[in-house]
Amino acid sequence: MPLLNLISAGVETGINSLQQWDRQGQARRKKLAGKVFSIELKELPKPFYFVISTQQVDVLGEYEGTPDVRVKLSVTALDELKDSAKTTSLIKQDKLEVEGDIQLLQQFAQLLTEMDIDWEDELSRYLGDVLAHKLCYGLGQARRVAGRQLCRIQRNVAEVITEEYRLAPSPLEVAFFCDQVTQLEQHSEQVFARLDKLLGRVVK
């Protein structure tokens, strides 16, 4: 049994389950209806083709037509795609290869990543309103606390590395070093300019 068919089935089921809950999903799909996107992840041997219709997103392992947009990228760059400002830098860094309309690609990335899902509403169907609200509230609180803790840990680790063990320079030291490099670069350019002038005189 072809493994890639299993992967495409899993991807398709996952996307469409989430799309069903997305309140903006149908409107977004309508804008892209009839468009075909070829997405080749560098981690996989073959591309997948995403066919958009008003009903759902179909994922095919083979497509003999011409896709509207072809994309080759790494899994890590997938999330960055939704930010239009990052697209050019991703292309320059060779993390992303695109053939076709980049705006269409961004709309497609938004379709998959900016889902407007009311989790509380969805959960309330199975758990009831009160339990769903408590669960979502609790998870929200936990996420905020975890975020704050993570920031604090990052700060502490950075201080230990830069201030106590001096394994890496502090941000101020890095900025000072960069300034010095810039100054050195300017001085070097001046020296080269003078040398060019002197050489010009000697040749005459």
Added chain:
Amino acid sequence: MTEQVDNAINQETTHFGYQTVAKADKVEKVAEVFHSVATKYDVMNDFMSLGIHRVWKRFAIDCSGIRPGQKVLDLAGGTGDLTAKFSRVVGEQGHVVLADINDSMLKVGRAKLRDLGIEGNVEYVQANAEALPFPDNHFDLVTIAFGLRNVTDKDKAIRSMFRVLKPGGRLLVLEFSKTEQPMLSKLYDFYSFNILPAMGKVVANDSESYRYLAESIRMHPDQETLKGMMEQAGFEGVEYYNMTGGIVALHRGYKF
């Protein structure tokens, strides 16, 4: 003289599972089976194959080469699994015909596809695969998934499919086939003749239809024979792909 009589008898009979029946009776008997299972068809497919039939069908769709604007005939389309996907891929400019000889299956398929929001580019036709009511050179793709083994005169049906395909079009036959792995074959036989009818009894309250399913699979031509039949009908570039150890095979042929 005796040979001529035998031939005449053979021409008038065919198999229905392990039974030999008159050709005229097979259509009616197959119809009875599908009238009986129509409402539980999808549930039983998932249950019997543990959902693997979806992967087999997905592979068939990947091999179809279908594109927006094309015309597709989904023969013996039953509850419309393939039609649903074809309809979305060919888009508004394309056209899909879901054909089945059995009106119960067709009704279940039509209701299911409408519930999924599939309409506009799908047409439902009750048709016999042996005498397709479509013009010559009309479709870009003809598929028949788990339907050919129920057809009385398979050669005639394949010729009919060849006729309605456009030059350059392709036929996909997804069907149960013969596994060549002895251990798997034994397991499969045990499952087919002991577990499958029992499951049919529990879920659909109909063990006989599922016994017929197992028997009809054993009576269906193996991979090489079916390939030969397609070539005989005029198809070129015929190849087949075994799935799940040959329990199911996808045959693909082109009309040039």
